[in-house]
Amino acid sequence: MRTKSLKKNKINVVTLGCSKNVYDSEVLMGQLRANNKEVVHEEEGNVVVINTCGFIANAKEESVNTILEYVQKKEAGDVDKVFVTGCLSERYKPDLEKEIPNVDEYFGTSDLPNLLKALGADYKHELIGERLTTTPKNYAYLKIAEGCDRPCSFCAIPIMRGKHRSKPIQELVSESEKLAAKGVKELILIAQDLTYYGLDLYKKRNLAELLQALVKVEGIEWIRLHYAFPTGFPMDVLEVMKKEPKICNYIDIPLQHIADPILKSMRRGTTKVKTTQLLQDFRAAVPEMTIRTTLIVGYPGETEEDFQTLKDWVTEMRFERLGCFTYSHEENTHAYSLEDDVPEEVKQQRANEIMEVQSQISWELNQERIGKTFKCIIDRKEGNHFVGRTEFDSPDVDNEVLIDATKHYVKVGDFASVEITEASDFDLYGIPSHKK
Numbered sequence: 001m002r003t004k005s006l007k008k009n010k011i012n013v014v015t016l017g018c019s020k021n022v023y024d025s026e027v028l029m030g031q032l033r034a035n036n037k038e039v040v041h042e043e044e045g046n047v048v049v050i051n052t053c054g055f056i057a058n059a060k061e062e063s064v065n066t067i068l069e070y071v072q073k074k075e076a077g078d079v080d081k082v083f084v085t086g087c088l089s090e091r092y093k094p095d096l097e098k099e100i101p102n103v104d105e106y107f108g109t110s111d112l113p114n115l116l117k118a119l120g121a122d123y124k125h126e127l128i129g130e131r132l133t134t135t136p137k138n139y140a141y142l143k144i145a146e147g148c149d150r151p152c153s154f155c156a157i158p159i160m161r162g163k164h165r166s167k168p169i170q171e172l173v174s175e176s177e178k179l180a181a182k183g184v185k186e187l188i189l190i191a192q193d194l195t196y197y198g199l200d201l202y203k204k205r206n207l208a209e210l211l212q213a214l215v216k217v218e219g220i221e222w223i224r225l226h227y228a229f230p231t232g233f234p235m236d237v238l239e240v241m242k243k244e245p246k247i248c249n250y251i252d253i254p255l256q257h258i259a260d261p262i263l264k265s266m267r268r269g270t271t272k273v274k275t276t277q278l279l280q281d282f283r284a285a286v287p288e289m290t291i292r293t294t295l296i297v298g299y300p301g302e303t304e305e306d307f308q309t310l311k312d313w314v315t316e317m318r319f320e321r322l323g324c325f326t327y328s329h330e331e332n333t334h335a336y337s338l339e340d341d342v343p344e345e346v347k348q349q350r351a352n353e354i355m356e357v358q359s360q361i362s363w364e365l366n367q368e369r370i371g372k373t374f375k376c377i378i379d380r381k382e383g384n385h386f387v388g389r390t391e392f393d394s395p396d397v398d399n400e401v402l403i404d405a406t407k408h409y410v411k412v413g414d415f416a417s418v419e420i421t422e423a424s425d426f427d428l429y430g431i432p433s434h435k436k
Contacts, residue, residue: 009080010038011119012045014070015134016063017053019190019226021086022134023143025051028085028112029132035121041134046080047119048073054088054160056328063088064100071102083107085115087160091332109161129175136379138413139186139222139395140179144172144210148192150229152256153267153334154299154327157192164193166201169213180219183413186377187220188394193229195237205234215246221415222377222391226252230278231269238285248391249286252321254294258313259306262299267334272313279317290392292321295354298347299327300338307350314354318361321398324354359425366399366423373419373433376401378410386410388418390428401428408432 011032015025025041028049032039039045048070052063063086073079081104089096090108097106107115113123133140147162148155176187191197198206214223223246225237230253241247257263258272270278282289295314297307314322326347329340342350376388379395386403388410393399401418403410410416410432418430 008038009047009120010040010045011047011049012040012043012079014042014048014050014066016051016066017055017059017087019141019188020143020192021051021053023131023141023190024086024109024112026131026133026141028115029134030130031112031116031124031127032119032121033132034124034127034130035116037119037121039132041132047083048079048081049083049085049115049119052084052086052088054086054091055156056325056330058328060088067096067100067103071100074102083115083118085109085111087157090160091156129171129178133179133182133184135395136413137183138377138379139188140184141190142172142176142179142187143167143190144194145191145197149196150193151267151334153265153338154256154296154330156330156333159332161192164196164200166197166199166206168201169206169210172210173213173217176214176217176220180217183219185220185413185415186222186224187214188224188226190226192227194225194227195229195233205232207234208236208240211237211240211244211247215244221246222248224248224250224391224394226394228253230255230275233278235281235285238282241289242286249289250292250392250394251282251289252292252394256294256296257299257302257306257310259302259309262302262306265301265335265338266296266299272309276313276317290320292323292394292398293319294323294325296325296327297350297354298342298344300329300335300340300342302327302342302350311353311357314357315361318365319358320362320365320392321394322354322358322361323397324351324358326351362399363423363425366425366428369420369428370423371420373417374401374430376416376418376430378403378412378414378416381405381412386412388416399426399428401430403430403432 013025029039053059070082074082084103085107089106093106116123145166147164148158149164374390378388380387384405386405388401417433419433420428420430422429
């Protein structure tokens with residue numbers, strides 16, 4: 001049997017899933033660093049913490065495969081300990097303990113103090129807002145609330161994350177100031193539902209007031225809104241967006257579907273007419289706004305007619321940004337009692353059809369940008385290109401602006417004015433401009 005090395009433990013944090021998990025890993029790493037622990041993100045370490053995702057089938061499969069991969073490394077003597085945390089662990093802990101017993105310990109989504117204890121560290125309350133960011137230095141996620149009170153039939157998040165809990169404005173301002181001091185220029189606000197922000201703490205939807213506090217943080221130049229819910233949207237947010245140049249003319253509002261029978265079964269609390277009106281109100285209030293949405297096809301009972309309604313509506317609404325997922329049948333959700341009756345290949349075909357429509361819309365909208373100059377944040381250099389984004393694009397999911405690095409230079413992490421010279425379906429190509 002291998003004798004354990006006397007070297008100091010190096011803790012490798014592996015993050016799977018969404019931006020909320022990225023945020024949680026950063027908080028964990030900030031706590032470990034404050035305890036003088038050596039911590040790395042997705043590099044070699046003899047102690048491994050896997051922050052899992054349990055949202056849909058693909059994500060669960062990736063999480064389980066990652067756990068198995070590190071358990072094998074442990075059995076081979078390449079790592080000493082494996083700990084598992086996050087949504088999958090919260091949702092399936094008893095099953096995982098039985099199926100993969102060689103993990104040292106499993107922790108849920110709100111078990112941070114216990115996880116730290118297992119890693120030989122103390123939870124430090126005074127570290128609120130301190131994180132070891134893993135994103136490029138120019139942007140960071142700011143989680144303004146945890147959990148969700150919405151009853152959507154297809155979603156297991158309330159099971160894994162609990163009820164909605166907002167963070168106080170002052171705490172978020174303080175966290176933003178710390179991020180700005182490290183060179184962060186763009187804040188991406190995340191929560192399961194931004195529009196619910198403040199209902200628990202301030203007895204009213206208070207996202208607009210939070211935004212007015214955040215725009216005062218020196219060094220922050222862009223504030224981006226992710227994951228708004230269409231029912232009960234606080235329209236005063238649009239007034240702040242229009243008035244405050246720091247707030248990107250951008251909103252991510254997952255609408256999921258538009259056919260009334262499906263919306264009703266999904267328990268979305270809205271209708272096609274109401275949703276269409278909401279989007280028209282958005283366009284009227286902030287005409288230059290980019291709207292990103294996500295849709296689900298293949299939900300139980302989705303007929304060809306329901307799908308056609310959705311497809312026609314996507315054509316009509318001309319969303320600037322859109323993603324499409326196939327329905328995943330999740331146990332313990334309300335929709336699990338329904339028959340998952342749309343065959344997998346039909347789900348996939350429908351998703352492809354939606355994305356073909358969107359690809360054409362995106363190409364047409366991108367052509368309109370040729371010859372125009374945009375303020376871009378430069379995220380990274382990749383091969384022969386600098387890769388940036390306009391205010392209308394979020395990292396990892398939206399269009400990128402590519403600048404030929406063999407001919408031009410822009411500084412990674414800074415803003416640059418870029419004139420768009422050509423455009424494809426999902427990318428823009430440009431040259432640095434000296435127009436201000």
